[in-house]
Amino acid sequence: MAKSSVMGYPRIGENREWKKALEAFWAGKLEETELHQQLQQIRLQHLSKQQEKGIDYIPVNDFSYYDQVLDTAAMFGIIPKRFNYNGGAVPLSVYFGVARGTKEAAASEMTKWFNTNYHYIVPELYGAEPVLTENRPLAAYREAKEKLGIEGKPVILGPFSFLKLSKGYGRSEVDTWLSILLKLYVQVLQELVAEGVQWVQIDEPALVTKLSNDDVARLHTLYGKLAEAVPQLNLLLQTYFGSLEQYKEIVKLPVQGIGLDFVHGLRGNLSAVREYGFPADKVLGAGIIDGRGIWKAPLGEKLALLRELQGLVSSDKLLVQTSCSLLHVPVTTKPESKLPPELKNALAFADEKLDELVLLTEALNNGEASVAEELALNKHALETLEQSDVRNRADVHTAVARIQTQEPARKSPFAARNAAQQHKWQLPLFPTTTIGSFPQSTEVRKARQSWRKGEWNNEQYSSFIQAQIDSWISYQEEIGLDVLVHGEFERTDMVEFFGEKLEGFAFTQNGWVQSYGSRCVKPPVIFGDVAFKEAMTVEETVYAQSKTNRPVKGMLTGPITIMNWSFVRDDIEREQIAYQLAYALRQEVEALENAGIGMIQVDEPAVREGLPLKEEEQAHYLDWAVKAFRMTTCTVQDTTQIHTHMCYCEFHDMIDSIEAMDADVISIETSRSHGELIHSFEVNTYKHGIGLGVYDIHSPRVPDVEEMTTMIDRALQVLDPKLFWINPDCGLKTRGKEETIASLRNMVEATKVAREKH
Numbered sequence: 001m002a003k004s005s006v007m008g009y010p011r012i013g014e015n016r017e018w019k020k021a022l023e024a025f026w027a028g029k030l031e032e033t034e035l036h037q038q039l040q041q042i043r044l045q046h047l048s049k050q051q052e053k054g055i056d057y058i059p060v061n062d063f064s065y066y067d068q069v070l071d072t073a074a075m076f077g078i079i080p081k082r083f084n085y086n087g088g089a090v091p092l093s094v095y096f097g098v099a100r101g102t103k104e105a106a107a108s109e110m111t112k113w114f115n116t117n118y119h120y121i122v123p124e125l126y127g128a129e130p131v132l133t134e135n136r137p138l139a140a141y142r143e144a145k146e147k148l149g150i151e152g153k154p155v156i157l158g159p160f161s162f163l164k165l166s167k168g169y170g171r172s173e174v175d176t177w178l179s180i181l182l183k184l185y186v187q188v189l190q191e192l193v194a195e196g197v198q199w200v201q202i203d204e205p206a207l208v209t210k211l212s213n214d215d216v217a218r219l220h221t222l223y224g225k226l227a228e229a230v231p232q233l234n235l236l237l238q239t240y241f242g243s244l245e246q247y248k249e250i251v252k253l254p255v256q257g258i259g260l261d262f263v264h265g266l267r268g269n270l271s272a273v274r275e276y277g278f279p280a281d282k283v284l285g286a287g288i289i290d291g292r293g294i295w296k297a298p299l300g301e302k303l304a305l306l307r308e309l310q311g312l313v314s315s316d317k318l319l320v321q322t323s324c325s326l327l328h329v330p331v332t333t334k335p336e337s338k339l340p341p342e343l344k345n346a347l348a349f350a351d352e353k354l355d356e357l358v359l360l361t362e363a364l365n366n367g368e369a370s371v372a373e374e375l376a377l378n379k380h381a382l383e384t385l386e387q388s389d390v391r392n393r394a395d396v397h398t399a400v401a402r403i404q405t406q407e408p409a410r411k412s413p414f415a416a417r418n419a420a421q422q423h424k425w426q427l428p429l430f431p432t433t434t435i436g437s438f439p440q441s442t443e444v445r446k447a448r449q450s451w452r453k454g455e456w457n458n459e460q461y462s463s464f465i466q467a468q469i470d471s472w473i474s475y476q477e478e479i480g481l482d483v484l485v486h487g488e489f490e491r492t493d494m495v496e497f498f499g500e501k502l503e504g505f506a507f508t509q510n511g512w513v514q515s516y517g518s519r520c521v522k523p524p525v526i527f528g529d530v531a532f533k534e535a536m537t538v539e540e541t542v543y544a545q546s547k548t549n550r551p552v553k554g555m556l557t558g559p560i561t562i563m564n565w566s567f568v569r570d571d572i573e574r575e576q577i578a579y580q581l582a583y584a585l586r587q588e589v590e591a592l593e594n595a596g597i598g599m600i601q602v603d604e605p606a607v608r609e610g611l612p613l614k615e616e617e618q619a620h621y622l623d624w625a626v627k628a629f630r631m632t633t634c635t636v637q638d639t640t641q642i643h644t645h646m647c648y649c650e651f652h653d654m655i656d657s658i659e660a661m662d663a664d665v666i667s668i669e670t671s672r673s674h675g676e677l678i679h680s681f682e683v684n685t686y687k688h689g690i691g692l693g694v695y696d697i698h699s700p701r702v703p704d705v706e707e708m709t710t711m712i713d714r715a716l717q718v719l720d721p722k723l724f725w726i727n728p729d730c731g732l733k734t735r736g737k738e739e740t741i742a743s744l745r746n747m748v749e750a751t752k753v754a755r756e757k758h
């Protein structure tokens with residue numbers, strides 16, 4: 001008999017109860033005991049839900065108070081010294097301190113979990129003396145058993161991936177660290193065995209990234225020793241987010257089961273099992289339902305794939321799984337009442353994916369006839385969406401096919417454009433500007449809410465926005481900035497704003513997913529062909545421009561960022577979605593230009609997020625991402641200055657692609673990348689206009705003139721002064737008005753100092 005198995009379930013709860021409890025606790029409105037109670041209730045609800053649906057292997061210890069990597073570090077007492085932790089079970093104050101910072105100590109770094117939009121807390125190994133502080137998987141297992149009679153499957157992040165995700169150790173220390181970790185894992189697993197645990201899921205997502213021969217040897221040693229220490233235990237070595245590097249080696253590891261991703265790693269994993277087979281003594285965890293996408297799976301096709309896989313293993317050795325933890329999808333489609341029916345019917349969030357797992361398992365075990373009706377409904381739902389008009393817009397398909405065949409290039413190369421632009425704008429040396437948004441005060445947010453609720457009519461709202469623009473145009477003039485912005489007061493979110501105005505998008509009411517800690521995002525859904533309807537930003541931009549003689553930059557979000565921060569349809573390639581977006585945004589760029597706006601910024605902060613994990617796939621992605629940006633911006637006159645902006649600091653290995661985007665000016669975050677970025681500009685001469693952020697906008701602190709002068713001087717050792725711009729690191733929307741004005745004043749002062757020196 002095949003079995004259904006879940007790898008991890010969202011923590012946030014149907015109505016984000018988890019987030020609300022945590023934030024109430026942080027705000028001092030909830031006692032610690034109450035917090036524990038509330039979170040336990042949420043956790044148990046999630047377990048009973050899976051039990052009721054009939055999932056065979058239900059995960060425990062997938063729940064967290066913040067993040068599973070932090071949990072693992074805390075379990076091993078790996079807490080940076082600055083938090084004054086003195087051993088024993090890590091108190092909540094320390095746990096949250098590491099995650100969020102305390103008055104005395106800065107938080108640990110947070111970074112992207114592989115290529116997802118989930119962020120984990122990076123363990124700091126430097127100076128750590130790990131010991132097992134508490135057996136978290138064991139506690140979770142006991143809880144499920146005692147409270148619900150569930151024979152849970154503890155989930156634990158594996159030692160190899162844990163080490164890869166940590167920092168604060170040198171290359172030469174890898175083996176030492178692995179043997180330290182090994183002892184701790186042995187202890188955890190032995191206690192689980194003593195408790196009677198049958199199966200443990202040990203997550204090793206790092207196995208889909210590049211592995212050296214040394215890594216492979218290390219894995220053999222590591223898992224060899226684990227197997228020796230706990231021979232009674234069944235270990236399911238779980239991988240996800242791609243196909244196994246070194247399939248042949250990994251399947252030899254002495255574990256009882258291996259979980260493979262047959263969605264995001266379909267090509268590689270399927271050809272590997274076809275070519276080399278799968279060891280007869282092991283269980284295959286077949287990740288066939290997309291754990292990151294929001295669509296119903298084509299169950300007929302999935303069943304065929306499962307049958308093929310079943311042929312490779314004996315039927316009692318097959319687990320029907322999602323491709324990864326369900327952490328990355330919203331909880332349930334149930335409360336969605338405003339979506340077009342053809343869309344809603346084609347969606348499957350976490351709970352609906354549980355149903356799919358159960359259904360497929362049943363079809364495998366009892367024959368298709370047993371679930372014929374469900375299979376037919378599934379097919380019908382997917383076909384209805386596929387055939388709907390929104391997905392079959394001949395106008396979009398024709399236009400995109402046409403522009404795709406043209407090489408998207410500006411009329412002249414950068415040098416000529418730069419001369420023409422300089423002639424037109426007569427900007428001073430080191431022009432100063434900002435990234436786009438100005439403080440979104442409570443007043444601004446309230447106004448938007450009133451308008452959304454219908455309490456304010458369009459005129460009221462737009463005159464409110466105009467008043468904001470008025471004030472900030474005059475602040476900017478007074479501060480002495482050279483290139484102004486309108487301030488983005490009409491936007492809650494840089495993706496949502498455009499999604500609401502373009503065709504092909506839908507917005508869920510409750511489709512939240514965890515991004516980091518208690519922070520959740522509700523990505524728009526690109527479910528149809530994307531199309532431009534009407535100008536989206538012209539009114540505010542032109543209004544702002546009418547209030548000043550200095551140039552006002554138009555402000556758009558780029559195609560790749562819109563795509564990477566949305567849930568996207570999976571019936572066409574992402575590349576095609578990017579081109580559709582590019583074509584739509586190009587029309588906005590043209591509308592702005594026609595309305596007399598001569599500088600247009602197209603933000604692309606999220607380019608890096610779509611970068612494939614596999615190195616060999618990265619170049620292709622970057623190619624089409626760059627192409628989409630160029631498509632968006634290439635039709636303007638030479639004198640129209642195209643700006644772009646990127647943040648989140650990890651761009652140092654992408655400079656060539658950034659240059660290929662061919663923007664006239666890029667503003668880029670620098671302060672948090674500790675000079676790394678400046679260094680990479682040393683090595684890769686960048687020949688377009690560039691503004692390296694001269695101060696970090698993530699804190700309310702007002703940087704002084706000298707500090708920024710230092711930043712500027714440092715950058716000017718590397719960059720051509722004639723191409724250098726001065727700006728903050730990112731948008732100022734989360735800052736207060738006073739600190740923003742003060743900081744910008746200092747920035748303009750620092751610019752004057754720099755101008756005198758050069």
Ligand code: GLN
Binds near residue numbers: 494603646647
């Ligand atoms: N223009 C946007 C802003 O200033 C850019 C935001 C971003 O880079 N994430 O808010």
Ligand code: ZN
Binds near residue numbers: 605645646669729
């Ligand atoms: Zn930014």
